[in-house]
Amino acid sequence: MAKVTLQPLxxxxxxxxxxxxxxxxxxxxxxxxxxxxGALFAVIKNGQRVGSVLIRREILRNGEKQCVVVAGxxxxxxxxxxxxxxxxxxxxxxxxxxxxxxHTDRVGLIKNLLKRNPDAETVVEWDL
Numbered sequence: 001m002a003k004v005t006l007q008p009l010x011x012x013x014x015x016x017x018x019x020x021x022x023x024x025x026x027x028x029x030x031x032x033x034x035x036x037x038g039a040l041f042a043v044i045k046n047g048q049r050v051g052s053v054l055i056r057r058e059i060l061r062n063g064e065k066q067c068v069v070v071a072g073x074x075x076x077x078x079x080x081x082x083x084x085x086x087x088x089x090x091x092x093x094x095x096x097x098x099x100x101x102x103h104t105d106r107v108g109l110i111k112n113l114l115k116r117n118p119d120a121e122t123v124v125e126w127d128l
Contacts, residue, residue, distance in 0.1 A: 006041035006110045019025035019052040019073035029054050029071055043074050057095055067092035069102035081112055093128050
């Protein structure tokens with residue numbers, strides 16, 4: 001299995017801009033990161049950068065913390081998904097989060113996440 005890590009980025013580099021422009025409004029993502037709301041990471045697979053992801057933590061109405069995957073794009077996604085999500089889960093737990101949420105219309109991603117997390121909804125959210 002591929003070793004996937006998340007390397008923190010202090011600012012958007014060309015790769016992050018290119019990756020995240022493909023999935024949504026880059027100006028919004030830049031604001032999230034520059035205001036300290038979102039944390040930007042390079043996705044590293046076996047020592048090579050394969051993508052970028054922006055994550056933030058939200059406080060739910062019940063006071064629990066939730067990790068939100070705001071945006072992400074990776075190359076060779078199938079080889080990165082499982083170890084990448086485990087790394088996001090590890091970081092989320094380390095930051096006191098009890099669940100993860102992401103929104104996607106990618107059927108393959110939804111199927112994979114539902115297989116790993118049978119209680120998840122289409123708006124993917126699962127307990128850690």
